[in-house]
Amino acid sequence: MFSLNRSHLQQIFNKLDKNGDGRVSIDELMWLLERTGIDTCRADELELLLGKTSLDFIDFLFFYDTIINIDGNKLEENQDSLIESDLHKAFEVFDSNGDGLISSEELQNALSRLGLWDEHSSSPDCKSIITAYDTNSDGFLDYEEFKDMMLFAKS
Template sequence: MSPLNTDDLQQIFEKLDKNGDGLVSLEELNWLLEKIGVKFSVEELQPLLGKPSLDFNEFLFFYDSISSEKDNNISSSSEVLVADQESNKESDLVKAFEVFDLNGDGFISCEELQNVLSRLGLWDESSGRDCRAMIRVYDTNLDGQLDFEEFKNMMFLTI
């Protein structure tokens, strides 16, 4: 079970596409980031996207590209760059974890997960989703919440 399957990504895309033009613009993406507490300017997003807007297939490709692990066959000339990217990836994961860890105790509880998903417009009581079941999939120590390592494993396993 993956928390972000194609249906979930389609729902996120549709929520981001506020003007309904079938494209997610930099402004629409920035709206989502601001909603979850991540501050970027539109100018900072432009180099990341490489274009002013994304259709759904490009959005999926963008999601895949930012969430996939790098190929293990890396040439020695790019090892420094990859090490820097891995450091940035870890830093990005820490920031993402902090978005969900609302009380700052180092764990993501069911209530925190539901709160953040609700703020993103991705939680629907009638959908039958159970945040305890979502957490249980990656909760290796069975304490009912996610610590950073479990969260990191979840992010890499949902690729």
């Protein structure tokens, strides 16, 4: 997840600290959370949670770190879900006959349609690619084998 460095956080803190007293009130913090789209509780609940009516810069850093870690976990879960959905869609593109398996011919056709296959290149043929990821040795890629291939290629 995107995170800010201390300098950026100091700038944000200073902008939130409207009266310049070196503290950010619960209302100012609520305004920031609402503007950033972070689901929050009511101001009185946030105050109870923090045990304070305002935060100095150090408290603000701890609060930011906590929010990033909580929100980062949600973001990671959402990203995993999106990746899984995208992989299913990609699998359907490669599995042109819809039998749940990708043959070397289907792989070559899909790669050709995507402009990723050059028959004159010295790269491995599609049978070799299938063999490399075909863990059950049936000569095809099922969804899990395809997923492993795609995630390996990504890294």
